[in-house]
Amino acid sequence: QVHLVESGGGVVQPGGSLRLSCGASGFIFSDSGMHWVRQAPGKGLEWVTFITYDGSNKYYADSVKGRFTISRDNSKSTVNLHMNSLRPEDTAIYFCARGGTSGPVENWGQGTLVTVSS
Amino acid sequence: DIVMTQSPDSLTASLGERATINCKSSQSVLYSSNNKNYLAWYQQKPGQPPKLLIYWASTRESGVPDRFSGSGSGTDFTLTINSLQAEDVAVYYCQQYYSTPYNFGQGTKLEIK
Numbered sequence: 284q285v286h287l288v289e290s291g292g293g294v295v296q297p298g299g300s301l302r303l304s305c306g307a308s309g310f311i312f313s314d315s316g317m318h319w320v321r322q323a324p325g326k327g328l329e330w331v332t333f334i335t336y337d338g339s340n341k342y343y344a345d346s347v348k349g350r351f352t353i354s355r356d357n358s359k360s361t362v363n364l365h366m367n368s369l370r371p372e373d374t375a376i377y378f379c380a381r382g383g384t385s386g387p388v389e390n391w392g393q394g395t396l397v398t399v400s401s
Numbered sequence: 402d403i404v405m406t407q408s409p410d411s412l413t414a415s416l417g418e419r420a421t422i423n424c425k426s427s428q429s430v431l432y433s434s435n436n437k438n439y440l441a442w443y444q445q446k447p448g449q450p451p452k453l454l455i456y457w458a459s460t461r462e463s464g465v466p467d468r469f470s471g472s473g474s475g476t477d478f479t480l481t482i483n484s485l486q487a488e489d490v491a492v493y494y495c496q497q498y499y500s501t502p503y504n505f506g507q508g509t510k511l512e513i514k
Contacts, residue, residue, distance in 0.1 A: 318503075320451075327508040328443075328451065328494055333501065342501040345402075378450055385498055387441035389462075391450035 285309040285390040289379045292395030295369055303364040303395060305379030310390075312360040313337070316383050319353065319364050321375035322394070331377070334362065335384055347373075369399045403428050403497050407506035415514045418485050422509045424478040424495035431475050432499065439499035442471055442480045445508075446491045454493075455480065487513055 291303040305317070319331040332353045333342045341353050352365040362379060376394040383389075404427040414420045430439045438458035443451040453462045455471035458478055468483045482489055490513055495506040 327492075328445075328496075328505040330496070330503045330505060333503065344502045382498075385439060387453055387456040387498055388443070388451070388496070389453055391452070393450055 285381060287379045287381065287390060287392035289377065289392045289395035292377065292397045294398045294400060296401050297369060297371060297399055299369050299399070300365070300367045301369065301397060303366070303377055303379075303397070305362045305364075305392060307360045307362070307379075307381070310381065313357040315381050316386075317353075317355060317362040318380040318382055318388055319362075320378045320380055320388065320391075321373075321397075322378070323372075323375045326375075329375070332364065333382070333384075340384075366397070369397075371399050373397060374399050402502055403430065403500060403504055405495055405497055405504050405506040407493075407495060407509050409509060410507065411510040411512070413512045413514055414485050416485055416487065420482040420485055420489070420511055422480045422482075422493050422495075422511075424473075424480070424506050426476045426478075426497055429475045430497045430499040438474050438478070439497055440471075440473070440478050441496045441498060442469075443494045443496065443505075444489075444491045445494065451494065482511075485513060489513070 286308045318333045334353045350368045355362045378394045379392040380388045381390040408423045440458040442455040445451040459471045492508045
């Protein structure tokens with residue numbers, strides 16, 4: 284059974300940084316691409332970033348490009364999201380999710396809440 | 402970027418009825434080399450993460466009731482829910498995975514009368 288558990292959320296001031304982590308189990312992590320998708324309070328889903336199974340390719344939404352960095356450690360079955368220069372509009376639940384390149388998002392974690400506020 | 406637009410934004414239907422949600426992409430998500438539409442549908446119930454329902458526009462995910470079906474090709478897609486049940490109350494999203502950014506539609510909120 285696929286299990287994705289996010290951690291690292293919290294309250295941060297505008298301009299600050301935060302690192303989210305996602306631990307994965309129940310599937311061959313090194314064969315799977317991984318996404319981060321976010322959802323602002325009461326709003327819809329926004330795709331944020333994707334990393335291929337081997338970490339060789341990374342893709343970002345324009346809204347986070349240059350500020351967020353996705354990375355993975357296949358030896359630990361974890362994927363991380365480093366978030367810099369945070370803005371109030373980055374406030375959201377951040378979901379870690381599994382999916383292939385050019386494939387649907389197959390599995391989702393429960394999410395971790397990031398609040399950017401002074 | 403491919404923009405995904407759903408209609409309606411909200412929908413109220415009765416138990417046992419059929420609900421239809423539409424999704425339109427700003428450009429085709431049909432890949433000609435394999436004749437597949439790179440389009441998925443997700444269901445999100447309150448307080449829960451989304452759940453994959455349909456992929457390749459019409460393939461039902463394992464375990465999803467056959468009351469849920471997807472159709473369409475190119476730029477126009479439909480999610481149909483037959484014989485509505487109380488547990489179908491949720492927000493439904495379409496998403497294209499043809500090219501990054503893998504944009505979602507704005508969501509359609511389904512309520513039961």
